[in-house]
Amino acid sequence: MALRAQLSHLDPAIERIRPYLTSYRPSRALGAVPAIEHAQADSTASVRPQRRVTPEILSELIKGYEAGDTTYELADRHGLNRTTVAAHLRSAHVSIRMDGLTGPQIERAADLYTAGWSLARVGRAVGADAETVRKRLRECGVTMRSPNPLRADAS
Numbered sequence: 001m002a003l004r005a006q007l008s009h010l011d012p013a014i015e016r017i018r019p020y021l022t023s024y025r026p027s028r029a030l031g032a033v034p035a036i037e038h039a040q041a042d043s044t045a046s047v048r049p050q051r052r053v054t055p056e057i058l059s060e061l062i063k064g065y066e067a068g069d070t071t072y073e074l075a076d077r078h079g080l081n082r083t084t085v086a087a088h089l090r091s092a093h094v095s096i097r098m099d100g101l102t103g104p105q106i107e108r109a110a111d112l113y114t115a116g117w118s119l120a121r122v123g124r125a126v127g128a129d130a131e132t133v134r135k136r137l138r139e140c141g142v143t144m145r146s147p148n149p150l151r152a153d154a155s
Helices: 002-020 055-066 071-078 082-091 103-114 119-126 130-139 149-154
Strands: 021-025 035-038
Touching: 055 071, 055 082, 071 082, 103 119, 103 130, 119 130
Parallel strands: none
Antiparallel strands: 021 035
């Protein structure tokens, strides 16, 4: 009885996962891992299938990156994640561009930002992350606006 009281906190957790377990069929072989079939999730979220980066794709990644394409562009083109592209480029001893923006891109970003565009919108326009845009603009002396206009008025 005391053991049941100590484990009673697990009952809600077990009830939460019960719908996902449709059947449990332990194998009769010694040491085999039991098979658990999961119920189909009702989620409509799409999951990108995992892709192997073949030597041909890696060659295309390297050529594209050295031609000036960004990791974002290469990732979209090949159905990969940006960090996966960067990891494969590093493993191939390709020097990764860390600034993310060229001189003309920084000038355009500064013009768009001072015209009132958000960092996210500027980032999309120049093909870079909003945080990269913010860092480069600050380095160039551009004064950052408050992300919340109400906060700027309050100070």
